[in-house]
Structure formats: structure tokens, C-alpha cells
Amino acid sequence: MAPEILRVEELKVHFPLRSSFLQGKSGAVKKVVRAVDGISFSIGEGEVFALVGESGCGKTTTGKAVLDLLEPDCVSGKIEFFGQDLLRMKATEMKQFRRRAQMIFQDPYQSLNPRETVYDIVSEPLAIHRLAKSEADRRERVAASLENAGLKPTEDYLDRYPHELSGGQRQRVAIAAALILEPLFLVADEPVSMLDVSVRADILKLMVSLRDRYRISYLFITHDLALAWVLADHAAIMYLGKIVEVGPAEAVIQKPRHPYSQALVEVMPRSEPRAARPRVILRGEAPNPVQIPSGCRFHPRCPIPLPRCKEDEPALEELESGHRAACWRL
Amino acid sequence: MPLLDVQDLHVSFSMRQGMVRAVDGVSFTLEEGESLGLVGESGCGKTTAALSLLRLLPPNGRIDSGKILYQGRDVLTFTAEELRRFRWKEISIIFQGAMNALNPVQRVGDQIAEAIRLHQPVSEKDAGKQAQALLERVELEGRRVNDYPHEFSGGQRQRVMIAMALACRPRIVIGDEPTTALDVMVQAQIFELVESLRKELGMAMILITHDLSVLGDTCDRAAVMYAGQIVEIGPIETLFQTPCHPYARCLLRSFPRLQGSRSMADSIPGTPPNLIEVPPGCRFHPRCPEVMAICSREQPLLLERGPRHSVACHG
Numbered sequence A: 001m002a003p004e005i006l007r008v009e010e011l012k013v014h015f016p017l018r019s020s021f022l023q024g025k026s027g028a029v030k031k032v033v034r035a036v037d038g039i040s041f042s043i044g045e046g047e048v049f050a051l052v053g054e055s056g057c058g059k060t061t062t063g064k065a066v067l068d069l070l071e072p073d074c075v076s077g078k079i080e081f082f083g084q085d086l087l088r089m090k091a092t093e094m095k096q097f098r099r100r101a102q103m104i105f106q107d108p109y110q111s112l113n114p115r116e117t118v119y120d121i122v123s124e125p126l127a128i129h130r131l132a133k134s135e136a137d138r139r140e141r142v143a144a145s146l147e148n149a150g151l152k153p154t155e156d157y158l159d160r161y162p163h164e165l166s167g168g169q170r171q172r173v174a175i176a177a178a179l180i181l182e183p184l185f186l187v188a189d190e191p192v193s194m195l196d197v198s199v200r201a202d203i204l205k206l207m208v209s210l211r212d213r214y215r216i217s218y219l220f221i222t223h224d225l226a227l228a229w230v231l232a233d234h235a236a237i238m239y240l241g242k243i244v245e246v247g248p249a250e251a252v253i254q255k256p257r258h259p260y261s262q263a264l265v266e267v268m269p270r271s272e273p274r275a276a277r278p279r280v281i282l283r284g285e286a287p288n289p290v291q292i293p294s295g296c297r298f299h300p301r302c303p304i305p306l307p308r309c310k311e312d313e314p315a316l317e318e319l320e321s322g323h324r325a326a327c328w329r330l
Numbered sequence B: 001m002p003l004l005d006v007q008d009l010h011v012s013f014s015m016r017q018g019m020v021r022a023v024d025g026v027s028f029t030l031e032e033g034e035s036l037g038l039v040g041e042s043g044c045g046k047t048t049a050a051l052s053l054l055r056l057l058p059p060n061g062r063i064d065s066g067k068i069l070y071q072g073r074d075v076l077t078f079t080a081e082e083l084r085r086f087r088w089k090e091i092s093i094i095f096q097g098a099m100n101a102l103n104p105v106q107r108v109g110d111q112i113a114e115a116i117r118l119h120q121p122v123s124e125k126d127a128g129k130q131a132q133a134l135l136e137r138v139e140l141e142g143r144r145v146n147d148y149p150h151e152f153s154g155g156q157r158q159r160v161m162i163a164m165a166l167a168c169r170p171r172i173v174i175g176d177e178p179t180t181a182l183d184v185m186v187q188a189q190i191f192e193l194v195e196s197l198r199k200e201l202g203m204a205m206i207l208i209t210h211d212l213s214v215l216g217d218t219c220d221r222a223a224v225m226y227a228g229q230i231v232e233i234g235p236i237e238t239l240f241q242t243p244c245h246p247y248a249r250c251l252l253r254s255f256p257r258l259q260g261s262r263s264m265a266d267s268i269p270g271t272p273p274n275l276i277e278v279p280p281g282c283r284f285h286p287r288c289p290e291v292m293a294i295c296s297r298e299q300p301l302l303l304e305r306g307p308r309h310s311v312a313c314h315g
């Protein structure tokens, strides 16, 4: 087992619900959005850990929480980066952490400042962390980073603005900006979902090659199980703020045990005519994390609920080595 | 006679840099009640082809030549009044990104009712009732006619858009990437809904997507487009099992599959050509892994290879 770089225990992110008139009237009732509601996982060095689930289940919030990008008041639990408690780090340690842990966002159209050139964008983290020894050093590092991100020859890109780049090139610029600080951990939040098919594979391959070359670990956030399948060592399936199944990607994706994971696998497009497979599709959508159902939070949509699922919340139980799921049926 | 028979359609946009030949000699037919998928990378002309069928091109777009025969009559010769009756009543479209097309400050029921009254001489009250029934048809609660768009989730808003597209009971519905921004689960629900409605109402459908694999759930046939042209068209089984055109094969491979190996497929090298200056010969030849000498000289014709299966490739 690779040494652990990130360890998350009982992470909760509860956002206060603004403009709740209930709150105004009684003053006592405080409603919260339980976006992440007690999750634990760990990521080893050089490992890709996929967090998979429908939109709104808390993936992005988890990603931001582990990078300390949220209001501290909302976050509880324990997040350890190389054994150090993130929520109690000193300023100097925090600075190191900010350098070593970076995020790549879903939408390269929004995450890049349209008025800055590629050079400005990629060199900015160096300025923030005062890392360049000289202008020449800065240029060199920017060029190296662009090259690492597959933008060659680099001179062709330095003076361009985001609108002069394709979607795939923009995502590469975002990756170059994240790489320039030589990170050890990247949160990649749906990094290819806005990109055209033909460039997706290139970006994913780039991520894998960076992992192989620099032992970078990834928290890879996706709603697409097929991407998790080709990329991840471990995978967790999230539903309404909780991890319902976690383990080696092979087990979780090819032999899912939780009914929700099974449903997710079931609806994946398969390149076969419809007659080839009858299938079950879950009804409705996940409820709002302000009103989380009692007991197992999946029970209202579960195709095979038991009476006790309404009352008791199941915990993650080990099924076989490292493969765990939270379901009373197991 | 097919319900829709598109013959050698050419559509271009005029731009400062020149003419963009967005659709360049596209032909296909659609039978009553049939479902045809139209698939290809973004920019290959799918939306343009769809908009042309309804003659809804933006001002700088023009249908240069070709025929669009609907029940034997050429849509390109329709008068303004005939077009008005044709759109939505005969053929309707669920737009790409339609989820943001709803008016945020108007109740959803009123928006549907308005669409109905635009095309049918019914009273406001009857239109309201129809709107409610339509919402129920797309598996939303009828009382939600009183809700505003922001009170619906993305998937529910797309259901509302489907309700609108069905309002006049058209013979053909076009879905332009109707689920692109949605989760797999919601996508599966929407496709299932569309399928059951299509069967029940006997509609034909043209489904536009960039992901060939999703067509398996909904389509009888599929056409693969590249740079403004159809390179392969045939039964969906054939396209999945024995695609002939190298581009169709590349496209199918570029989506990772749960069934497949864990290694990532190679992406298609290079980028699609800009449609102002297309390469000579086969448009795919600069990116084709199986390119031959003839490919850069002669444009391959779309020729029949089997029953209802045609391919444009020299190989």
C-alpha cells in the first residue's frame, strides 16, 4: 500500500440556509444544507481516487473542503495532509499546503481570466508564492509547465488569450497553472465533462502521465463511471452527502453491491441496441440535502427497501478486503 | 414514400473570413415513427442540419441547394403561412441547452399554454388544461403548472421542454443534444420517457448527440457526420458491431466503456477541419489512420454496402 497523503475522517460540510423565513420567525429553527454529511476516505501517494455520484451529491463540496477552500465554520471532521491536520495548520504550514495541493475545475471557460494571457495565468501562482528567482527563471518555469501540460511549442501559446484557444487547450492551460507549483495532490473536478470527445482522452492521458512521472495523487471527481473505470485505483460512490460504497475500482465498478451503485452501473450507455438489455431505471431525483430522508437516505428511491431501512441508517461494512458498502441487505 | 426525404442539402454561413460550408451534401430519409440518430464531434453541422429542416437558420445562414421533402412536398418552397403551420405541428425541436430557454419570470404552465395557443385555436382555459395534462405526460405533477422555472431541477426543466415540443402532437421531434448537460441517471430517465412517448404517439425522431453509444437506447438507425457530411449511415446494430468508416470506428472507441479494457483508447489525432477551407478528397483523410493515396485526391461517395447501410470511404 502506497503511503497515505490524504486522510479524511467524518468530514461534514453543513451550509447555513440563507433567507429561511422559518428562521426569521422563531429564531430557533436553523436549517442547514447537509452537503457532505460524514464521509471518510484516504488517498495514497500516486493514487487516483474517484468520487462518483449524481449532481448535487456533494462531490465538489468535498473537493473544496479538502483543499480548505470553504468557510471554516461550515466544515467539521478531520482532514490530514501528510499526517498534518489541515483544520489546525499554522500559517507557514498552510502556505506549503496551498502550494502542494491544487484544483482543476470543470469549466476551463470560466476558470481562466479572459483578460490575462497564457503567460500571466500560468505564472501567477509563482508570483503569489514568490517562487521565481528572476524573470528568466519565471519564463523557464512557465515554459516547462506548458510543455508538461502538452502545449508545445510553448512560444505559440504564451501571448494568447483564453478565447484564442480551444476547449482542450484551455484545460491544458489550467493544468499548467496547477503544475507550476509542483503539486503532490490535485483535485480534478469533472475536468473533461465540458470537452469534446476527441480531446477528452488526451487530457485524461495527460493526468495519468503526470501521476506516473511526478507521483501526483488525484481526487478525481466525476459523474461518469466509465471515466472512473479507466482512471481510478479506488472509487467511492456518493449519495446525498454520504459514501455508500467504496473500495478498489475493480470491485466497486464491476461488482457493485449497493443498490444505488448497481443502478448507476445499469444506466451507463453500452453501445448495444436496446433490445439487448432490459433495465431498471431509478425513479425521481435525489432529494434536497436540506431534508434528508430518515434511516438509509437512499430508501425512498431504493428498488429493494426493507422495513428497517426507513428507521436505521446503515454504516459502511467491509464485504471483502477494502471493499465496503452501507446497505442493510448486505 | 418516406415521411421526410432530405436530398443533397447544402447550407452555408457567410462570415467575414469566407463561407462556412456547415452542411455540404447531406441526404437521408426518415420513415413514419422511425428514430434516427445524428452523431459527430461538435462543429460537424448537426445543429445546422436540424435547423435547416425547420428553416430556422440564423440570418447569416442560407440553404444553398437541395430538397427537404416532407410527405413529398418541398419545405423549401413553403410560404410563410405554410411554414408557420409546419413548425411545431408537423415537426418540433428540443433545443440544445433548452433548459435555459424558459422564461424565468413566467409560470411554466403559462409558457406551455402560450405555445399551444400560438398554434391551435383553443381558449386560454383549455390551453391551461392541456398544459397540465402535458406536464403529467412527462411525469411531472400537474399542479406544477404554477411553478416558476427555478423551482424545477435541470432534468425536470428538460421534461418541461419535452412537454412543449409535444404540445401540438408533431409527427417528427428533433432532440438536439437534449441530455448533454444532465447526469447519466436523468439522461436514462429522459430517454426512456421520450421512447415511451414516441411509441405511444407514433412520432418519428431525430436525435442529435456527440456520444454514439447513447443511441442504442433510442434509435433504429444512425448517421455519423464529419465536417458537414454524412460518412456512414445504417442500422444501429451495424454501427455498433461492424462500423465501416474509420471515423465511425474512432468515434465509437473514444468513449471509455465499463465493458472494455481499462486502458484508455487513443483520441483521434488532429482536429476537424475548419469548414471554410476543407481538405481536398476525403475530409477525414488528414486524421485517418487508414489513409491511402486516393483519399487526398478523390472525395468518396456515400455508397450502399448492405441493406440500408451506406458508407463514404475508399477503403
Ligand SMILES: Nc1ncnc2c1ncn2[C@@H]1O[C@H](COP(=O)(O)OP(=O)(O)O)[C@@H](O)[C@H]1O
Pocket (backbone or CB within 6 Å): A015, A016, A033, A034, A035, A053, A054, A055, A056, A057, A058, A059, A060, A061, A062, A288, A289
Ligand atoms: N455555498 C453553498 N451554500 C449552500 N449550499 C451549497 C453551497 N455549495 C453547495 N451547496 C449545496 O450542496 C449540495 C452539494 O453540492 P455540490 O458539492 O456542488 O455537489 P456535486 O458537485 O456533487 O454536484 C447541493 O445541494 C448544493 O446545492
Ligand SMILES: Nc1ncnc2c1ncn2[C@@H]1O[C@H](COP(=O)(O)OP(=O)(O)O)[C@@H](O)[C@H]1O
Pocket (backbone or CB within 6 Å): B013, B014, B015, B020, B022, B040, B041, B042, B043, B044, B045, B046, B047, B048, B049, B058, B060, B061, B275
Ligand atoms: N451563425 C453562424 N455563423 C457562422 N458559422 C456558424 C454559425 N452557426 C454555426 N456555424 C458553424 O457551422 C459549423 C457547424 O456548426 P453546428 O451545426 O452548430 O455544429 P454541431 O451542432 O455539429 O456542433 C461550425 O463550423 C460552426 O462554427
Ligand SMILES: [Mg+2]
Pocket (backbone or CB within 6 Å): A056, A059, A060, A061, A189
Ligand atoms: Mg460539482
Ligand SMILES: [Mg+2]
Pocket (backbone or CB within 6 Å): B043, B046, B047, B048, B096, B176
Ligand atoms: Mg450543435
